[in-house]
Amino acid sequence: MAAQAANPIQQRVYTTSSGRPISYATASQRLGNNGPILLQDFHLIDLLAHFDRERIPERVVHAKGAGAYGEFEVTHDITDICSADLFSEVGKKTKVAVRLSTVGGEKGSADSARDPRGFAIKFYTEEGNWDMVGNDTPVFFIRDGVKFPTFIHTQKRNPQTNTKDATMFWDFLTSNQESIHQVMQLFSDRGTPLSYRHMNTYSGHTFKFIAADGSFKYVKMHFISDQGNRTLNLEEATHLASANPDWNTQDLFEAIARGEYPSWTFYVQVLDPKDAEKFRWNIFDVTKVWPHSEVPLRPVGKMTLNRNCQNYFAEIEQMAVAPAHLVPGIEPTADPMLQARLFSYTDSQRHRLGVNYQQIPVNQPLHAYAPWQRDGQYAINGNYGADPNYPSPLKPITYKPVDVNQQHEEWVGRALNPQNFNEVTDEDFVQATGLWHVLGRQEGQQANFITNVSSHLFGADPRVRQRAYEMFGRVDKQLGSKLEVATEHIVQDASKNKTDEIVARLTARTK
Ligand code: HEM
Incomplete structure (x- = not known):
């Protein structure tokens, strides 16, 4: 009872951070009624100094x-293809935390922007933690991670004008x-x-599922919305x-609260x-x-979101998901984009969060024991106490045998030849035409x-517009020419574009 009374947090007694x-x-604290503030006022300095450091770097994308939060429940047995513990039996439940996002905008940008949506679980x-870091589209813009930083630069702000730039984009x-x-x-x-x-999420990349006998299958993952896949048109989004x-943020929070x-x-496609x-x-x-007609969807389970966070910054902003956070039974493939992602996320998180x-x-896994990782900023979990910080026979560690199947490295197809991989051919337009x-x-x-x-x-710049008409013409000839007519019409007569009517009026007022 006495200990409780002494605890200011339980009593909600206001204190300094010390x-x-x-x-x-x-x-x-002032020197007299109208005098200057005293340096000894630690409460004020404590408050201001903390406020001055409130911002951490926002995610470089998303x-x-x-x-x-929510849970995932296995509804179908897939132990014939995957030995991961979370799929070990039908009915097994695993807790999840989920973050959904837009990609290109800053932290205060509009949820309804035209953009892929991130969906990280x-x-x-x-x-250990398995992070499935996907998007609401099953494909991506590029297929080699070396292009990612420059691609993202063009979708963000012009380095000179600091505005979004249609020329760079296209x-x-x-x-x-x-x-x-x-x-x-x-x-x-x-x-x-x-x-x-009302959106799905996809792994995009091919992963490997490892079976108990060490054999493996290639899989693509799909989480299909039970609410249905619904969209906004341009007018609604604008x-x-x-x-x-x-x-979107409000909708998710309020739906769960209700x-x-x-x-x-x-x-999974297998x-x-x-x-x-x-x-x-x-x-x-x-x-x-992978066309569903050739590689059908095989059901695995159901994920439900049923709890809002108590504190956005602590729980969602500080969440650190990474494609490299895998568990035994699920492995990456030689997909060069995925390989780049395996490095990039945790690197970014060490910068963003420490x-x-x-x-x-x-971010804490249910059971993590990594006593050779020591110290560093904010080592708040006891820092593994007095346990050896090196592999010591004096206090041995137990190692759990885990099957790692590396067979994909024996791949002999043309996939691993970077030149072939970067060349764009008519094949690249076939699925776009299908869509x-x-x-x-x-x-x-x-x-x-x-x-x-x-x-x-x-x-966009006229040369870039021309290139775009040609690109869409490779999808469908008529599409290319229709786009040219529609776009050039707007260029010549900005008042045909509804949003631009207002912009034109306001521009006139600035003159
Ligand atoms: C080589 C290509 C890519 C690179 C280098 C890359 C890099 C990054 C980085 C550095 C972050 C910020 C991580 C953080 O600060 O926590 C991020 C976030 C994210 N990326 Fe990628 N990315 C790539 C491609 C992709 C693809 C193909 C997808 C989807 C299939 C994707 C989905 C996401 C999602 C959902 C987030 C937000 C995660 C969250 O909510 O915290 N990225 N990416």
């Missing part, structure tokens, strides 16, 4: 996001035309999902960007290594999907696509 009770909390398994995409499949996704209404609850820039828990069904070598599509090329980022509660035809079967979607592209592309 625990000294403070009664003058809303006034600074800075704006929302998150929640941290599974707290008995054998210059990159049209000079790296392996992007076409993802560009088709992005500029369809799929590029502006209705909410985080309106929300100003009327409620936090639309008890309407969103869920996703987890499926390819035998022998079939993969003969497969039409390079399985290490993240710009390609070297001991895994000790932040939301154009899919949009043709959905009412109004081809027309929306043309509006979505032209209302963005019109701001």
Whole structure:
């Protein structure tokens, strides 16, 4: 009882950060009524100095996001292809933390921006954290990680004007035309999902599932929204960007608070290594999907989000997901984008959160014992006490045998030849054309696509616009020419573009 009374946190007694009770909390100490402030006022200095350091670097990409907690339950037995502990039996439940995001905008940017959406899941398994860091599109703009930093630069701000720049944006995409499949996704209404609850997520990359006998299969992962996949059109998305820039964030939080828990069904596409070598599509090329007609979806389980965070910064901003956080039974492949990602995330997190980022509660694995990692800033978890900080026979450590299957390194196909991999051929347009035809079967979607592209592309340099018409012409001749007509129309008559009407009026007022 006495100990409880002495604890200011339980009593909610206001103190400095050093625990000294403070009664003058809303006034600074001054020399007389109107005199200067005293240096001895530690309460004031403590408060200001902490405030001055409140910001940490935002994520270099995916800075704006929302998150929640939930659980994953296995509904179908996949132990024939995967030995990962979290899939070990039907009915097994694993706690998850999830972060959903846009990619290109800063931390305060609008949720309804045309952008892929990130969807990162941290599974707290008995054998470590497994992070499935995916997007709501099954493909990506590039297929070699060496292009990622320059690609992202072009989607963010111009280094001189510090504004978004349509020329940079399209210059990159049209000079790296392996992007076409993802560009088709992005500029369809799929590029502006209705909410985080109404979108799917995909691993994009091919991973390996390792079976108990050490054999492996190639897999792509899909989490399909049980709420349905719904989208916004350009007008709706543009309106929300100003009327409620936090639309998706608010929707997710309020739905969970109401008890309407969103869920996703987890499926895998499974390819035998022998079939993969003969497969039409390079399985290490993240710009390609595996057609469902050839590689069907196999159900695995269901993920439900059922709890909001108590503190956004502590739990969501400080969450650190990384494709390198894998568990026994799930391994990376030789996909060069994935290989680059295996390095980049944790590197970024050490910069963003510090070297001991895994000790932040939301990132803590259920059971981690890594006593050779010592010290560093914010070593808050006891720092492994007096245990040896080197492998010592005096206090031996137990090692659990884990099967690691490296067979993919024996791959003999053309996938690993960088020159072949970077060359863009007609093959790169086949799936994009397929998607154009899919949009043709959905009412109004081809027309929306043309509006979505032209209302963005019109701001680009004429040479870049021309290259874009040629690129879309390789998807479908008519698409190329329709886009040219629509875009050049806006260029010549800005008043035809609704948003621009207002911008033109305001520009006139600045003169
Ligand atoms: C080589 C290519 C890529 C590189 C180098 C890269 C790098 C990064 C980095 C450095 C972050 C910030 C991490 C942090 O500070 O916590 C990040 C975030 C993210 N990336 Fe990538 N990325 C790449 C491609 C991709 C792809 C292909 C996907 C989806 C399949 C993806 C999905 C995400 C998601 C969802 C986040 C946000 C994670 C969160 O919510 O904390 N990235 N990426």
